Amino acid sequence: MTITQPDLSVFETLESEVRSYCRGWPTVFDRAQGSRMFDEDGHEYLDFFAGAGSLNYGHNNPVLKRALIDYLERDGIAHGLDMSTTAKRAFLESFQNIILRPRDLPYKVMFPGPTGTNAVESALKLARKVKGRESIVSFTNAFHGMSLGSLAVTGNAFKRAGAGIPLVHGTPMPFDNYLDGRTPDFIWFERLLEDQGSGLNQPAAVIVETVQGEGGINVARAEWLRKLADVCERWDMLLIVDDIQMGCGRTGAFFSFEEAGITPDIVTVSKSISGYGLPMSLCLFKPELDVWEPGEHNGTFRGNNPAFVTAAAALEAYWTDGSAMEKQTRARGEQVEQVLASIVEENRADIKEFRGRGLVWGIEFLDKDRASAVAKRAFELGLLIETSGPEGEVVKLLPALTITPEELDEGLRTLARAVRETA
Template identity: 85%
Template sequence: MTITPPALSVFETLESEVRSYCRGWPAVFDRAQGSRLHDEDGHSYLDFFAGAGSLNYGHNNPVLKRALIDYIERDGITHGLDMATSAKRAFLEAFQNIVLRPRDLPYKVMFPGPTGTNAVEAALKLARKVKGRESVVSFTNAFHGMSLGSLAVTGNAFKRAGAGIPLVHGTPMPFDNYFDGRVPDFLWFERLLEDQGSGLNKPAAVIVETVQGEGGINVARAEWLRALQSLCERQDMLLIVDDIQMGCGRTGGFFSFEEAGITPDIVTLSKSISGYGLPMSLCLFKPELDIWEPGEHNGTFRGNNPAFVTAAAALNAYWADGQMEKQTLARGEQVERALLEIVAEDTGSGARFRGRGLVWGLEFTDRTRASAICARAFELGLLLETSGPESQVVKLLPALTVSPEELDEGLRILARCVRETA
């Protein structure tokens, strides 16, 4: 496919240099439906990016779109702060009945500002308030958001540098398999906690992603997560699971920690919780932790009622019957088989892959190759992004509603890109 980059336009002349995705995908997108985007020149693209995980049910999902249009046409509340609305009630009832009760999860629901980093900030503030301590432990290659509190528990040096000030009260520890299995799990962490001379202030909490999406698709083992929960219980620390990208079914179960059989003290959700790409986030926590004073943490747009409408529609359409998890795991097996073939064919490159459900990463010894593969994929009509601290991993993040045929099409394009960049 021949793609003509957009001419110098209002994007280049007026928009900040901070923009990034548009540099790798030089097109002006105009329409989208399901797993396809279309630019204004008529080119079609298969989407293995899904709004960075915000579009688990695809673009303009017809079920969610109908619910949203009906709500807007009847002049339903759009902006509601934290007032009680019928849209919020419908979401809370669906979330309780379809997600929380069947999993025996006791959580209270908090609506912070509508982005993922807002949910993380709320989680960090609450943990510190409950425990009366400042320090929070995070993990190597973690990513938790771009506001200052979230950056303090993020590992990426480039993103941390953007803060412009010291990022304090966060302490990194090794993520699962950081030492390639040569060091027992949590040896360093627990030794520091128990040594009065270590210099580590007693943490209020530990924050972790079960799969590090931006960090390179690093997958924590279920036994590692269980051991982490046990360590937190022994050491009187709260366990926060950041499920912003991996929640809402990305790894199979609605929550990514379900496979490990753990119950975190606090959970953050955003991205696909609205189902339609509308801004929305949740901070979930055990009832005994709900010691907030009214208005102690708030945000003008925490009452995004159109997002409540599509979120409730997504839960009712995709999670009430238990089929979404089975479908995602089946699609994941399809991806895994294709990646096995790609790695087997690409001998001598040191290629390896990892993932769960419908999030996968393909990594090469040559740290520049992932970017070349993603650039070639765009030319062939496939949207892929890189991840990892050196952008060294090709990240596959298709919609959960992708068809087997679309998945196969994208995987064939990926295989071609790997061959052509060898």
């Protein structure tokens, strides 16, 4: 693909140096539909990024777009704080009837603000309020957000350093297979809990991702998650599952923890819950944990009604028969797995391993700079992929759940070419 140098002057002179994704994709995007994006010069890109997991149903999904346009054209409420609105009622009823009741999940629903880190902050605050303790246990290579409370339970040193102050009241423990299977699960964690001389304050809660996306596509086994739930129950700690990126069907089932057969005390949801890329997040928790006083946790943009509209439309369109969506995602995942296995076979000297679940996959390279080179070459070939892992050593695949088998095959062939051409 021949790309003329775009005019980036206004971004480079006026926008902060903090910008990130645009550096890896130096073009000016103009429109998008489904799994494809187009820049202002008309160049086409196949999207294996999906808004960092915020676009599970693709760009400008026509079903969700129609619902949104109809709502806006009738002058539906756009901003409602936590007021009762028809849009919020429709979402809550759909979420209860389509998601919670069929799974026998008892959760109360809280709208903590527009982003994932808002949901995490509210979950941590609630856990501390319920248990009357400060300490939260997280896991190595975890990522839970960029605000101070979320950073305190995030593992990445670069991101933590940006806080500028000590990040306290969080204790990291080894994630599944962090020690390469050399020690029994949770032996260190439980030894600290039972030893009065360990220095570990009794935690209020444990927060975990079932698949660590930013951390490098580290997949927790169902058995490990069940053992974690058991540890939490025996030691009077709340279990928080951060399903912000891996929820809404990314791993197959609507919630990523369903496969393990556990019921977390608190669940955080964001990214694709609106379905359309509109800001929205949820904090879900068991009814007995609902000890909030009115207004004790709030936010101006916690009532994003256009997001409620597209969220309800997404649930109705894709999860009324959730088994069909889950089956399709697993089939697409098997398609990815087969191709990645062949890529690894062709590049055994360069690749450590590949791993994933559903439609989130990663390839870890032995040369930690190789993943960035592959992503750069993929962009030149018309494919959008990002990197993850503590040192950016993993190429991360996050296509829309609605991607066609043909589009998936096209993107995987482009990825294989990018790997070959950066060897």
